[in-house]
Amino acid sequence: IIISCYNLGEFLQEAIDSIKSFQPSSDLEIILVNDGSTDVLTNSSIKNILEKESNIIYLNQPNLGLAKARNNGIKMAKGDYIIPLDADNKLRPEFIKQTITILDNNPDIDVVHGNAQNFGNKNNVWKSKPFEFTEMLLNNYIDACAGFRKSTWEKVGGYDENMPVMGFEDWDLWLRMGIADCKFQYVDEIFFDYRVRDNSMLSDAWAKRQDLLNYIFSKKETKHLAVFREVIIENKKLKEEPSFNFLIQTILKKIKRKFNFK
Numbered sequence: 706i707i708i709s710c711y712n713l714g715e716f717l718q719e720a721i722d723s724i725k726s727f728q729p730s731s732d733l734e735i736i737l738v739n740d741g742s743t744d745v746l747t748n749s750s751i752k753n754i755l756e757k758e759s760n761i762i763y764l765n766q767p768n769l770g771l772a773k774a775r776n777n778g779i780k781m782a783k784g785d786y787i788i789p790l791d792a793d794n795k796l797r798p799e800f801i802k803q804t805i806t807i808l809d810n811n812p813d814i815d816v817v818h819g820n821a822q823n824f825g826n827k828n829n830v831w832k833s834k835p836f837e838f839t840e841m842l843l844n845n846y847i848d849a850c851a852g853f854r855k856s857t858w859e860k861v862g863g864y865d866e867n868m869p870v871m872g873f874e875d876w877d878l879w880l881r882m883g884i885a886d887c888k889f890q891y892v893d894e895i896f897f898d899y900r901v902r903d904n905s906m907l908s909d910a911w912a913k914r915q916d917l918l919n920y921i922f923s924k925k926e927t928k929h930l931a932v933f934r935e936v937i938i939e940n941k942k943l944k945e946e947p948s949f950n951f952l953i954q955t956i957l958k959k960i961k962r963k964f965n966f967k
Contacts (some may be wrong), residue, residue, distance in 0.1 A: 706733060706801075708779035709771060710741040710792035714747025718754060721761070723795035723898070725896065732805065735761045736779040741768025771871045772864035779858055788852045789875075793900045798848070800896035804852030807890055815887035816879075818851035819896035826901040836879070836889035842934045845876035847889070850897045853882075861885050870913045871921050877921050884926060 706724055708719055724735060733757075741752055753762055764777060775789050786808050790796050804817045821831045833846050840846070861881045864874045882889075922931040 706735050706796065707775055707782070707787060707789045708735065708792055709740055709778065709789065710737065710742060710747065710751070711768065711771075711774075712742045712744045712747050713792040714742065714744065714750035716793040717747070717750050719795055720790060720792050720888070721754060721758065722843045724790075724801075727798040730760070732809070733801070734782060736778045736781055737761050738764045738766065738774045740766060740770070740774040741872050743768075767804055770866065770868075772866040772868060772874045774865065775874070778849045779855060779863065782855060785855055786852055787855050787858060789849050790897070791849070791950050793902065794850060795898040795900075797896055797898070799894065800850075800852070802860065802893055803894070803896070807852060807892075808852065809891070813888050814890045815857040815882065816847075816851055816853045816889045816891065817892065818847045819892040819894050819899050821848060821850070821899040822895050823901050829893065831899060832893075833891060833907075835891040836883065837934075838883045841876075841879060841883060842930060842937060845873070847875070847879050848897075848899070849875035850899075851875075854943065857882065857887055861887075868917065871916055873914075873917045873921065877927075879880045880930070881926060884930075917947040 708717075721735070721737075724733065727733060737751070741749075742751070743747055747839055751763075755761060762781060764781060766774065766777060769777075780786055786804055788796065788801065788804060800819060803819070807814055807817050816836075818833055820833055823829050823831050829868075831848075833848070834840075836847065847891075858878075861878065863878075865877050868874055868877065879889075920935065921927060
């Protein structure tokens, strides 16, 4: 379990306590990455936690951003399976159990994901759904708090550490896993508790969504998807369900226009 923390010390103990109820504890490895927290409360909370929790592996790094914090934590992990947990959220033991069981018994599955219980500013269930590549091109509906194989993370090069704004690292990762033909398993159960609060990192990311989309779909491994995404958006506006052949023909036309092919 990789917990990345930047100035969220007031919630950190809750996050750790949510993991501790899982048994057997010997199946777990908790890695806490302090991404250069600057407030006194967070650093004091981390100090107190480390004094009480002898089984936590700790990495204290300068403020390098979310992607680097997660990547550095995952690199330290000895386990085969990874679950990232933000310091202000809480994990449910059933999620850990399901991740281990599904990945142990299904070598073709790379990612396990489920639903979340919102709390804080909202109190409702947030539902994910099975991975569908065309849908993922439009919007991310798989939270970063998902279980995946460390080998799959290595295969796609981990989280992108050059994102211009933090917040969409998981979306970018899922798209690259989709391109690599990785398999996702959706479980229609609540796997974690998501704290909805003011001034969150995700709200900042949504404010700069277009800049992030331009970056994601201009990279070498994803830029060929930009045209496909445009076609899907156009057909959504027309409220039509295009046939596969229609999609292919439309994409080819757009590619020819874009690159001046005959």
